[in-house]
Amino acid sequence: MADDSGSDSFEDEGISSEDILDVIEFEEDENENPEALAGEMGEMDLEPGDHGNFSEDDDDDDDGAMAGIDDLPDDADVCFKEHSASVFSCDVDPKTSSLVVTGGEDDKAFVWNISDGQKVFECTGHKDSVTCVAFSSDSELLATGDMSGVIKVWKIANKSEIWSFDCSDLEWITWHPVAHVLLAGTADGNVWMWKIPTGDCKTMQGPGLQTTTGKILLDGKRCCAGYEDGSLRVWDLKDASVSQSFTGQSAHSGGVTSLACHHEGSLVMSGSVDGTAKILNPNNGKVIATFSVGDSNSDDSNSVEAVGFCNSLPLAAVGSLNGFLTIWDISTQKLRNQCKHEAGIVRLQWDLSSPMVYTSCLDGSVRLWDGRSGQLLTLWSGHVAEILDMTLTRDGNSLVTASGDSTARVFTVNKPDR
Numbered sequence: 001m002a003d004d005s006g007s008d009s010f011e012d013e014g015i016s017s018e019d020i021l022d023v024i025e026f027e028e029d030e031n032e033n034p035e036a037l038a039g040e041m042g043e044m045d046l047e048p049g050d051h052g053n054f055s056e057d058d059d060d061d062d063d064g065a066m067a068g069i070d071d072l073p074d075d076a077d078v079c080f081k082e083h084s085a086s087v088f089s090c091d092v093d094p095k096t097s098s099l100v101v102t103g104g105e106d107d108k109a110f111v112w113n114i115s116d117g118q119k120v121f122e123c124t125g126h127k128d129s130v131t132c133v134a135f136s137s138d139s140e141l142l143a144t145g146d147m148s149g150v151i152k153v154w155k156i157a158n159k160s161e162i163w164s165f166d167c168s169d170l171e172w173i174t175w176h177p178v179a180h181v182l183l184a185g186t187a188d189g190n191v192w193m194w195k196i197p198t199g200d201c202k203t204m205q206g207p208g209l210q211t212t213t214g215k216i217l218l219d220g221k222r223c224c225a226g227y228e229d230g231s232l233r234v235w236d237l238k239d240a241s242v243s244q245s246f247t248g249q250s251a252h253s254g255g256v257t258s259l260a261c262h263h264e265g266s267l268v269m270s271g272s273v274d275g276t277a278k279i280l281n282p283n284n285g286k287v288i289a290t291f292s293v294g295d296s297n298s299d300d301s302n303s304v305e306a307v308g309f310c311n312s313l314p315l316a317a318v319g320s321l322n323g324f325l326t327i328w329d330i331s332t333q334k335l336r337n338q339c340k341h342e343a344g345i346v347r348l349q350w351d352l353s354s355p356m357v358y359t360s361c362l363d364g365s366v367r368l369w370d371g372r373s374g375q376l377l378t379l380w381s382g383h384v385a386e387i388l389d390m391t392l393t394r395d396g397n398s399l400v401t402a403s404g405d406s407t408a409r410v411f412t413v414n415k416p417d418r
Contacts, residue, residue, distance in 0.1 A: 021179055021195065074382040076409035077398075078117040082110050087402035088131045090389045095139030097393035099156070100400055102408045103130025109144040111156070114398060114410055121159040126150055132173040136180060141196060143182055145170045151184060153196050163197045172213050176220065183223060185211035191225050191235060204240045206233070212256050217282060218265030224282060226256025226270055234282045244285040252276060254303075262309045267330075269309060269316055275302030277318045279330065289333045293320045306348040306359075313355045315371050319345030325359055327371045337374030341367065347390040360390040360401055366411060380411045 085105035092114065093099040099120065103109040109123035109130045123130075123144045132145035141162075145151040149170045153163040169187035176183070180196045189206030191214060210228040217224060217234070222243060226232050230252030234244040254274035261268055267288065268280045279288040293302055306319040314330040321344035327337040343363035350357050355371040364383030369376055385404035392399055392413075399411045 021181070074409075075380040075411060076382040077412050078114065078410035079382070080110070080112055080117045080408040080410075081406070082112070082119055083108065083406045083408075085406055086385075086388065086404040087406060087408050088129060088388050089133045090391055090400050090402040090408055091133050091135050092391055092393045092398075092400055093135045093139035093156070094137055094394045097395045097397065099135075099139070100408065100410070101133045101135065101142055101144070102402055103133045103144055103146075104402075104406070105129045107146065109133055111142065111154075111159075114393070114400070117410070123152060123154055123161075125152060125161070125164075132170060132184075134173055134175055136175045137177050141175075141180060143173050143175065145173050145184065149186065151182075153182065163194075163199060165192075165194065165199070167192060171211055174214060174216060174223075176216055178220060183214060183216065185214045185225060189227065191223065193237065193240075202237075202240050204235045207231070210255075213259050215259045215261050215268070217261060217268070218263075222282065224259060224261075224268050226259055228255040230254050230256060230272055230274065232256060232259075232268075232270055232280065234285075244282055246278075246280060246285065246287065250285075250287050252278065257303065257305055258307050260307045260309055263311050267309070269307045271304030271307040271318060271320075273301075273303040275304060275320065277304050277307050277316070279316065289328075289330070291316075291318055291326065291328050291333075291335075293318050293322075293324055293326050301344070305344070305346055308348050308350050308357070310350045310355050310357070310371060312353055313371070315355060317348050317350065317357050317371065319348040319359055321345065321362075323361070325357070325369060327357075327374065337369075337371065339369050339374050339376070343386075346387055349390065349392045352392070352394075352396045358390070358392060358399060360387040362386040364403060364405070366390065366399060366401060368413075382409050382411070383407065 083104040083106055087102050087104045089103040091101050100114050101111050107126045111120040126146040127150055128146040128148035130146045134143050142154045149167040151165045152161055155162045167186050171185045173184045182194050182196055184192045187210045189209045189211050191204040193202045211225045214225040222234055224234050232246040233242050236243045252272035252274050254272050256270050256272050258271040268282050271277045277291045301321040303321045308317045316328045316330050318326045323341040325339040329336045341361050343361045345359050347360045357369050357371050360366045366380040368378040383403040383405050387401045387403050389402040402408045
Protein backbone atom coordinates (compact mmCIF):
# COMPACT_ATOMS: atom_id res chain seq x y z
CA MET A 1 0.00 0.00 0.00
CA ALA A 2 1.29 3.47 -0.87
CA ASP A 3 1.92 6.13 1.65
CA ASP A 4 -0.87 8.70 1.24
CA SER A 5 0.13 10.96 4.09
CA GLY A 6 1.24 14.40 3.25
CA SER A 7 0.78 15.38 -0.39
CA ASP A 8 -2.01 17.84 0.37
CA SER A 9 0.08 19.21 3.23
CA PHE A 10 2.98 19.73 0.88
CA GLU A 11 0.75 21.80 -1.39
CA ASP A 12 -0.44 23.81 1.60
CA GLU A 13 3.16 24.59 2.45
CA GLY A 14 3.87 25.71 -1.10
CA ILE A 15 6.55 23.08 -1.64
CA SER A 16 6.92 22.18 -5.30
CA SER A 17 8.50 19.29 -7.15
CA GLU A 18 11.29 21.59 -8.33
CA ASP A 19 11.99 22.68 -4.73
CA ILE A 20 12.34 19.06 -3.63
CA LEU A 21 14.60 18.06 -6.51
CA ASP A 22 16.83 21.06 -5.79
CA VAL A 23 17.09 20.00 -2.15
CA ILE A 24 17.74 16.33 -2.85
CA GLU A 25 20.41 17.20 -5.41
CA PHE A 26 21.00 14.03 -7.34
CA GLU A 27 24.55 14.23 -8.62
CA GLU A 28 25.86 12.09 -11.44
CA ASP A 29 29.12 11.23 -9.72
CA GLU A 30 27.53 9.93 -6.52
CA ASN A 31 26.73 6.54 -8.02
CA GLU A 32 28.20 6.26 -11.47
CA ASN A 33 27.17 2.63 -11.75
CA PRO A 34 24.15 1.81 -9.57
CA GLU A 35 23.86 -1.68 -11.03
CA ALA A 36 27.40 -2.51 -9.98
CA LEU A 37 26.74 -1.12 -6.52
CA ALA A 38 23.66 -3.34 -6.25
CA GLY A 39 25.81 -6.34 -7.01
CA GLU A 40 28.27 -5.41 -4.31
CA MET A 41 25.65 -4.91 -1.64
CA GLY A 42 24.53 -8.16 -2.43
CA GLU A 43 -24.62 -4.63 21.49
CA MET A 44 -24.87 -2.04 18.90
CA ASP A 45 -26.70 -1.46 15.64
CA LEU A 46 -24.61 -1.76 12.54
CA GLU A 47 -24.99 0.16 9.32
CA PRO A 48 -25.55 -1.70 6.01
CA GLY A 49 -23.18 -4.61 6.05
CA ASP A 50 -24.51 -5.89 9.41
CA HIS A 51 -24.82 -9.69 9.27
CA GLY A 52 -26.99 -10.26 12.33
CA ASN A 53 -25.09 -13.13 13.96
CA PHE A 54 -21.89 -11.13 14.43
CA SER A 55 -20.82 -10.47 17.99
CA GLU A 56 -17.60 -8.83 19.10
CA ASP A 57 -18.06 -10.50 22.50
CA ASP A 58 -18.26 -14.04 21.14
CA ASP A 59 -14.89 -15.59 21.91
CA ASP A 60 -16.11 -19.17 22.25
CA ASP A 61 -15.42 -20.34 18.72
CA ASP A 62 -12.60 -22.86 19.10
CA ASP A 63 -12.62 -23.61 15.40
CA GLY A 64 -10.76 -20.39 14.62
CA ALA A 65 -11.58 -17.00 13.19
CA MET A 66 -12.38 -18.41 9.74
CA ALA A 67 -15.19 -20.71 10.93
CA GLY A 68 -18.40 -20.14 9.02
CA ILE A 69 -16.94 -17.43 6.83
CA ASP A 70 -18.19 -19.17 3.68
CA ASP A 71 -21.74 -18.46 4.88
CA LEU A 72 -21.16 -14.71 5.03
CA PRO A 73 -22.62 -12.49 2.30
CA ASP A 74 -20.45 -10.49 -0.05
CA ASP A 75 -20.78 -6.77 0.60
CA ALA A 76 -18.32 -5.79 -2.13
CA ASP A 77 -19.42 -3.75 -5.12
CA VAL A 78 -16.57 -5.02 -7.29
CA CYS A 79 -14.50 -8.21 -7.14
CA PHE A 80 -11.32 -8.43 -9.22
CA LYS A 81 -10.43 -12.06 -10.05
CA GLU A 82 -7.53 -11.92 -12.52
CA HIS A 83 -4.94 -13.15 -10.00
CA SER A 84 -4.34 -16.89 -9.66
CA ALA A 85 -2.81 -16.78 -6.16
CA SER A 86 -2.82 -14.61 -3.04
CA VAL A 87 -3.01 -10.85 -3.61
CA PHE A 88 -0.41 -9.20 -1.41
CA SER A 89 -0.62 -5.50 -2.22
CA CYS A 90 -2.97 -2.82 -3.53
CA ASP A 91 -3.09 0.90 -4.17
CA VAL A 92 -5.52 3.40 -5.70
CA ASP A 93 -4.47 6.31 -7.87
CA PRO A 94 -4.67 9.46 -5.70
CA LYS A 95 -5.57 11.91 -8.44
CA THR A 96 -8.92 10.49 -9.60
CA SER A 97 -9.49 7.44 -7.37
CA SER A 98 -10.47 5.59 -10.55
CA LEU A 99 -7.63 3.08 -11.03
CA VAL A 100 -6.45 0.26 -8.77
CA VAL A 101 -3.19 -1.66 -8.93
CA THR A 102 -2.78 -5.07 -7.28
CA GLY A 103 0.24 -7.32 -6.93
CA GLY A 104 0.24 -11.01 -6.13
CA GLU A 105 1.93 -14.29 -5.40
CA ASP A 106 1.45 -15.21 -9.06
CA ASP A 107 4.30 -12.80 -9.95
CA LYS A 108 1.81 -10.47 -11.60
CA ALA A 109 0.52 -6.94 -11.15
CA PHE A 110 -2.63 -5.58 -12.77
CA VAL A 111 -4.08 -2.12 -13.23
CA TRP A 112 -7.88 -2.11 -13.31
CA ASN A 113 -10.91 0.16 -13.08
CA ILE A 114 -12.30 0.63 -9.59
CA SER A 115 -15.85 1.10 -10.93
CA ASP A 116 -16.25 -2.26 -12.71
CA GLY A 117 -13.10 -4.31 -12.13
CA GLN A 118 -12.14 -4.31 -15.82
CA LYS A 119 -8.44 -4.83 -16.46
CA VAL A 120 -6.64 -1.84 -17.98
CA PHE A 121 -3.22 -3.47 -18.41
CA GLU A 122 -0.86 -6.01 -16.88
CA CYS A 123 2.53 -5.06 -15.50
CA THR A 124 4.67 -7.81 -16.98
CA GLY A 125 8.21 -8.99 -16.38
CA HIS A 126 8.32 -9.72 -12.66
CA LYS A 127 10.23 -12.78 -11.45
CA ASP A 128 8.73 -13.25 -7.98
CA SER A 129 5.71 -12.33 -5.87
CA VAL A 130 4.74 -8.69 -6.39
CA THR A 131 4.62 -7.37 -2.83
CA CYS A 132 4.95 -3.62 -3.43
CA VAL A 133 2.75 -1.40 -5.62
CA ALA A 134 2.36 2.38 -5.51
CA PHE A 135 1.04 5.21 -7.67
CA SER A 136 2.92 8.49 -7.74
CA SER A 137 1.13 11.43 -6.11
CA ASP A 138 0.05 12.85 -9.48
CA SER A 139 -1.13 9.41 -10.71
CA GLU A 140 1.10 9.69 -13.78
CA LEU A 141 3.47 6.90 -12.78
CA LEU A 142 3.16 3.50 -11.11
CA ALA A 143 5.86 1.50 -9.35
CA THR A 144 5.69 -2.27 -8.92
CA GLY A 145 8.24 -4.34 -7.04
CA ASP A 146 8.73 -8.04 -6.39
CA MET A 147 10.42 -9.97 -3.62
CA SER A 148 13.49 -10.73 -5.73
CA GLY A 149 14.26 -7.00 -6.04
CA VAL A 150 12.93 -6.22 -9.51
CA ILE A 151 11.37 -2.74 -9.51
CA LYS A 152 9.54 -1.38 -12.54
CA VAL A 153 7.98 2.01 -13.20
CA TRP A 154 5.10 2.39 -15.65
CA LYS A 155 3.63 5.43 -17.35
CA ILE A 156 -0.13 5.23 -16.94
CA ALA A 157 -1.01 7.32 -20.00
CA ASN A 158 0.44 4.86 -22.50
CA LYS A 159 0.61 1.75 -20.28
CA SER A 160 4.35 1.41 -20.90
CA GLU A 161 7.36 0.52 -18.78
CA ILE A 162 9.70 3.52 -18.59
CA TRP A 163 12.29 2.39 -16.02
CA SER A 164 13.45 -0.71 -14.19
CA PHE A 165 16.07 -1.67 -11.64
CA ASP A 166 17.24 -4.89 -10.03
CA CYS A 167 18.38 -4.61 -6.40
CA SER A 168 18.58 -7.06 -3.52
CA ASP A 169 15.46 -8.56 -1.92
CA LEU A 170 12.84 -5.81 -1.75
CA GLU A 171 11.00 -4.90 1.47
CA TRP A 172 9.13 -1.65 0.69
CA ILE A 173 8.74 1.19 -1.79
CA THR A 174 7.26 4.68 -1.49
CA TRP A 175 6.97 7.70 -3.77
CA HIS A 176 7.93 11.19 -2.73
CA PRO A 177 4.64 13.10 -2.18
CA VAL A 178 5.42 15.90 -4.65
CA ALA A 179 8.14 14.66 -6.98
CA HIS A 180 8.87 11.73 -9.28
CA VAL A 181 11.35 10.38 -6.76
CA LEU A 182 11.07 6.75 -5.67
CA LEU A 183 12.47 5.27 -2.45
CA ALA A 184 12.91 1.59 -1.67
CA GLY A 185 14.21 -0.45 1.25
CA THR A 186 15.99 -3.77 0.83
CA ALA A 187 16.86 -6.81 2.91
CA ASP A 188 20.52 -5.79 3.10
CA GLY A 189 19.50 -2.68 5.07
CA ASN A 190 19.96 -0.07 2.38
CA VAL A 191 17.50 2.65 1.40
CA TRP A 192 17.63 3.52 -2.30
CA MET A 193 16.41 6.74 -3.88
CA TRP A 194 15.98 7.34 -7.62
CA LYS A 195 14.84 10.24 -9.74
CA ILE A 196 12.43 8.83 -12.33
CA PRO A 197 12.81 8.29 -15.23
CA THR A 198 16.49 9.31 -15.42
CA GLY A 199 17.48 6.80 -12.74
CA ASP A 200 19.82 9.22 -10.94
CA CYS A 201 20.50 7.40 -7.71
CA LYS A 202 21.49 7.80 -4.08
CA THR A 203 21.96 5.06 -1.52
CA MET A 204 21.56 5.39 2.25
CA GLN A 205 23.65 2.56 3.59
CA GLY A 206 22.10 1.12 6.74
CA PRO A 207 23.49 -0.87 9.65
CA GLY A 208 23.57 -4.16 7.76
CA LEU A 209 20.12 -5.12 9.06
CA GLN A 210 16.96 -5.54 7.01
CA THR A 211 14.99 -2.32 6.64
CA THR A 212 11.38 -3.35 7.11
CA THR A 213 9.42 -0.16 6.45
CA GLY A 214 9.91 3.48 5.50
CA LYS A 215 8.06 6.79 5.20
CA ILE A 216 8.97 10.23 3.86
CA LEU A 217 8.51 12.98 6.42
CA LEU A 218 6.29 16.02 5.90
CA ASP A 219 9.16 18.39 5.09
CA GLY A 220 10.02 16.28 2.05
CA LYS A 221 13.68 16.44 2.95
CA ARG A 222 13.91 13.42 5.24
CA CYS A 223 12.67 9.85 5.50
CA CYS A 224 12.30 7.51 8.46
CA ALA A 225 13.24 3.85 8.12
CA GLY A 226 12.59 0.98 10.54
CA TYR A 227 14.84 -2.07 10.89
CA GLU A 228 14.57 -5.70 11.95
CA ASP A 229 16.42 -5.10 15.23
CA GLY A 230 13.78 -2.56 16.36
CA SER A 231 15.84 0.53 15.61
CA LEU A 232 14.76 3.50 13.50
CA ARG A 233 16.78 6.08 11.62
CA VAL A 234 15.85 9.44 10.17
CA TRP A 235 17.75 10.03 6.93
CA ASP A 236 18.58 13.36 5.34
CA LEU A 237 17.77 12.92 1.66
CA LYS A 238 20.22 15.58 0.51
CA ASP A 239 23.44 14.13 1.86
CA ALA A 240 22.25 10.58 2.65
CA SER A 241 23.23 10.92 6.30
CA VAL A 242 21.46 9.98 9.53
CA SER A 243 20.01 13.05 11.26
CA GLN A 244 18.42 11.14 14.18
CA SER A 245 18.58 7.54 15.33
CA PHE A 246 16.47 5.54 17.77
CA THR A 247 18.66 2.73 19.02
CA GLY A 248 19.34 0.99 22.32
CA GLN A 249 16.77 1.88 24.98
CA SER A 250 14.87 4.19 22.62
CA ALA A 251 14.38 1.38 20.08
CA HIS A 252 11.88 -1.46 20.03
CA SER A 253 13.02 -4.87 21.29
CA GLY A 254 11.79 -6.52 18.08
CA GLY A 255 11.52 -5.70 14.41
CA VAL A 256 9.67 -2.60 13.25
CA THR A 257 6.53 -3.52 11.28
CA SER A 258 4.80 -0.23 10.53
CA LEU A 259 5.23 3.54 10.46
CA ALA A 260 2.91 6.55 10.32
CA CYS A 261 3.62 10.27 10.10
CA HIS A 262 1.50 12.88 11.84
CA HIS A 263 -0.23 15.27 9.43
CA GLU A 264 1.46 18.24 11.12
CA GLY A 265 4.87 16.70 10.63
CA SER A 266 6.18 16.79 14.18
CA LEU A 267 5.61 13.16 15.17
CA VAL A 268 6.25 9.66 13.85
CA MET A 269 4.65 6.48 15.21
CA SER A 270 6.17 3.03 14.89
CA GLY A 271 4.81 -0.45 15.58
CA SER A 272 6.79 -3.57 16.36
CA VAL A 273 6.58 -7.33 16.77
CA ASP A 274 7.44 -6.71 20.44
CA GLY A 275 3.80 -5.63 21.06
CA THR A 276 4.52 -1.93 21.46
CA ALA A 277 4.01 1.25 19.52
CA LYS A 278 6.15 4.33 20.02
CA ILE A 279 5.54 7.99 19.27
CA LEU A 280 8.80 9.63 18.30
CA ASN A 281 10.01 13.15 17.61
CA PRO A 282 12.13 12.99 14.44
CA ASN A 283 13.49 16.49 15.04
CA ASN A 284 15.17 15.92 18.40
CA GLY A 285 15.41 12.12 18.58
CA LYS A 286 13.22 11.80 21.69
CA VAL A 287 10.65 9.08 22.45
CA ILE A 288 7.41 10.84 23.40
CA ALA A 289 5.39 7.77 24.43
CA THR A 290 5.44 3.99 24.40
CA PHE A 291 2.14 2.10 24.19
CA SER A 292 1.81 -1.59 25.06
CA VAL A 293 -1.12 -3.40 23.46
CA GLY A 294 -3.34 -6.40 24.09
CA ASP A 295 -3.96 -8.71 26.99
CA SER A 296 -0.85 -9.86 28.81
CA ASN A 297 -2.66 -13.11 29.67
CA SER A 298 -3.39 -13.89 26.03
CA ASP A 299 -1.56 -16.63 24.19
CA ASP A 300 -1.98 -14.76 20.91
CA SER A 301 0.75 -12.72 19.31
CA ASN A 302 0.78 -9.08 20.34
CA SER A 303 2.71 -8.04 17.25
CA VAL A 304 1.67 -4.53 16.19
CA GLU A 305 0.94 -4.66 12.46
CA ALA A 306 -0.58 -1.22 11.86
CA VAL A 307 -0.45 2.27 13.35
CA GLY A 308 -2.03 5.61 12.42
CA PHE A 309 -2.69 9.18 13.52
CA CYS A 310 -6.17 10.74 13.44
CA ASN A 311 -6.32 13.94 11.38
CA SER A 312 -9.14 15.58 13.33
CA LEU A 313 -8.41 14.75 17.00
CA PRO A 314 -5.22 14.05 18.99
CA LEU A 315 -5.73 10.29 18.78
CA ALA A 316 -3.47 7.43 17.73
CA ALA A 317 -4.61 3.95 16.68
CA VAL A 318 -2.67 0.71 17.08
CA GLY A 319 -3.71 -2.61 15.55
CA SER A 320 -2.18 -5.95 16.53
CA LEU A 321 -2.34 -9.61 15.61
CA ASN A 322 -4.10 -10.47 18.87
CA GLY A 323 -7.17 -8.70 17.50
CA PHE A 324 -7.04 -5.56 19.60
CA LEU A 325 -7.46 -2.09 18.16
CA THR A 326 -6.31 0.33 20.84
CA ILE A 327 -7.05 4.05 20.65
CA TRP A 328 -4.73 6.33 22.60
CA ASP A 329 -5.03 9.98 23.59
CA ILE A 330 -1.75 11.52 22.44
CA SER A 331 -1.83 14.52 24.77
CA THR A 332 -2.41 12.48 27.95
CA GLN A 333 -0.80 9.24 26.69
CA LYS A 334 -3.77 7.35 28.14
CA LEU A 335 -5.69 4.44 26.66
CA ARG A 336 -9.04 5.75 25.43
CA ASN A 337 -10.66 2.68 23.86
CA GLN A 338 -9.90 -0.96 23.22
CA CYS A 339 -11.82 -2.65 20.41
CA LYS A 340 -11.72 -6.45 20.21
CA HIS A 341 -11.77 -8.18 16.84
CA GLU A 342 -12.38 -11.84 16.09
CA ALA A 343 -9.02 -12.16 14.37
CA GLY A 344 -5.73 -10.39 13.97
CA ILE A 345 -5.60 -6.88 12.51
CA VAL A 346 -3.50 -6.47 9.36
CA ARG A 347 -4.14 -2.86 8.32
CA LEU A 348 -5.82 0.22 9.74
CA GLN A 349 -6.62 3.63 8.33
CA TRP A 350 -8.30 6.67 9.81
CA ASP A 351 -11.05 8.39 7.86
CA LEU A 352 -9.63 11.45 6.16
CA SER A 353 -11.52 14.05 8.18
CA SER A 354 -13.34 12.35 11.07
CA PRO A 355 -12.32 10.30 14.14
CA MET A 356 -13.44 7.04 12.53
CA VAL A 357 -10.98 4.26 11.83
CA TYR A 358 -11.13 1.31 9.41
CA THR A 359 -9.52 -2.04 10.20
CA SER A 360 -8.95 -5.10 8.01
CA CYS A 361 -8.39 -8.51 9.51
CA LEU A 362 -7.28 -12.09 9.08
CA ASP A 363 -10.97 -13.16 9.18
CA GLY A 364 -11.47 -11.50 5.79
CA SER A 365 -13.63 -8.65 7.11
CA VAL A 366 -13.35 -4.86 7.26
CA ARG A 367 -14.72 -2.87 10.17
CA LEU A 368 -15.38 0.80 10.86
CA TRP A 369 -15.02 2.04 14.44
CA ASP A 370 -15.76 5.32 16.18
CA GLY A 371 -12.41 6.25 17.70
CA ARG A 372 -14.04 8.43 20.35
CA SER A 373 -16.40 5.79 21.80
CA GLY A 374 -14.93 2.51 20.57
CA GLN A 375 -18.28 1.61 18.99
CA LEU A 376 -18.38 -0.68 15.99
CA LEU A 377 -20.28 1.13 13.22
CA THR A 378 -20.05 -1.11 10.17
CA LEU A 379 -18.84 -4.57 9.18
CA TRP A 380 -18.12 -5.52 5.57
CA SER A 381 -17.61 -9.16 4.51
CA GLY A 382 -16.84 -10.87 1.24
CA HIS A 383 -13.38 -12.36 1.34
CA VAL A 384 -13.06 -16.06 2.18
CA ALA A 385 -9.44 -15.76 3.34
CA GLU A 386 -7.32 -13.26 5.21
CA ILE A 387 -7.02 -9.66 4.06
CA LEU A 388 -3.38 -8.82 3.37
CA ASP A 389 -3.61 -5.17 2.34
CA MET A 390 -6.14 -2.33 2.37
CA THR A 391 -6.30 1.23 1.12
CA LEU A 392 -8.88 4.00 1.35
CA THR A 393 -9.38 6.11 -1.74
CA ARG A 394 -8.30 9.73 -1.54
CA ASP A 395 -11.90 10.86 -2.11
CA GLY A 396 -12.96 8.73 0.89
CA ASN A 397 -15.69 6.95 -1.06
CA SER A 398 -14.28 3.42 -1.35
CA LEU A 399 -12.09 0.85 0.33
CA VAL A 400 -9.98 -1.58 -1.66
CA THR A 401 -8.76 -4.83 -0.11
CA ALA A 402 -6.34 -7.53 -1.24
CA SER A 403 -6.71 -11.08 0.05
CA GLY A 404 -5.25 -14.53 0.28
CA ASP A 405 -8.35 -15.79 -1.59
CA SER A 406 -6.76 -14.53 -4.86
CA THR A 407 -9.16 -11.61 -5.19
CA ALA A 408 -9.27 -7.89 -4.56
CA ARG A 409 -12.52 -6.22 -3.58
CA VAL A 410 -13.99 -2.73 -3.61
CA PHE A 411 -16.38 -1.70 -0.83
CA THR A 412 -18.43 1.49 -0.92
CA VAL A 413 -17.96 3.51 2.22
CA ASN A 414 -21.02 4.84 4.02
CA LYS A 415 -19.33 8.09 4.89
CA PRO A 416 -19.27 8.82 8.61
CA ASP A 417 -20.40 12.24 9.81
CA ARG A 418 -17.58 14.63 9.18
